[in-house]
Amino acid sequence: MNVNDMPIDDAGSWLCTHADDSGKPSPSTRLQVDDTAEWRPFEVELRPPRRTLRCPDCGTYWRIWPSDKVARPSIEWNVAQRSALATKYRRDSRLDISQVVDALSHRFPTIMILQQQGSWIADDDGLWWFSLPDTDCRIQVESMNGDCPFLVEAHGIARLRVSTVDELIRLISEYVAGVSLKDE
Numbered sequence: 296m297n298v299n300d301m302p303i304d305d306a307g308s309w310l311c312t313h314a315d316d317s318g319k320p321s322p323s324t325r326l327q328v329d330d331t332a333e334w335r336p337f338e339v340e341l342r343p344p345r346r347t348l349r350c351p352d353c354g355t356y357w358r359i360w361p362s363d364k365v366a367r368p369s370i371e372w373n374v375a376q377r378s379a380l381a382t383k384y385r386r387d388s389r390l391d392i393s394q395v396v397d398a399l400s401h402r403f404p405t406i407m408i409l410q411q412q413g414s415w416i417a418d419d420d421g422l423w424w425f426s427l428p429d430t431d432c433r434i435q436v437e438s439m440n441g442d443c444p445f446l447v448e449a450h451g452i453a454r455l456r457v458s459t460v461d462e463l464i465r466l467i468s469e470y471v472a473g474v475s476l477k478d479e
């Protein structure tokens with residue numbers, strides 16, 4: 296189990312909790328296993344199967360293991376995808392990495408933030424990649440549970456251990472701002 300995991304109830308549903316852009320709690324959306332799609336990345340049938348669903352109200356990409364009754368949200372940011380979905384909310388999450396994603400997506404709306412995808416429920420997925428489109432800016436951030444401390448790696452940055460959210464936000468902001476300047 297992962298701290299962000301949501302149990303699926305007997306009716307086959309779980310809640311996606313939301314906040315608005317200013318962080319104010321907003322109405323949740325109840326998601327249903329019946330609405331999920333099978334996830335079969337390599338044309339191989341997974342046993343037990345993993346399914347996926349994107350929340351229509353915040354755009355969160357959920358990974359679902361129905362046989363384990365677990366739904367797990369990905370913590371990501373993709374502004375193009377969000378505009379295409381015309382989403383109203385952000386997912387409300389208290390993890391340190393969620394605060395970092397929120398702060399950086401406000402500061403650099405075009406930043407792309409992707410989380411590692413595991414096929415299996417026990418796979419380690421505590422890896423994130425921050426990048427800027429059309430640049431070679433790429434930062435890797437690692438934390439097994441999504442909370443501090445984080446290990447940060449980027450071209451020109453030796454592997455660094457960062458122990459607070461503010462420090463991580465500042466480090467990535469400076470790196471991204473530096474790359475943006477260089478490319479202008």
Ligand SMILES: [Zn+2]
Pocket residue numbers: 311312313324350351352353354355385386
């Ligand atoms: Zn949602």
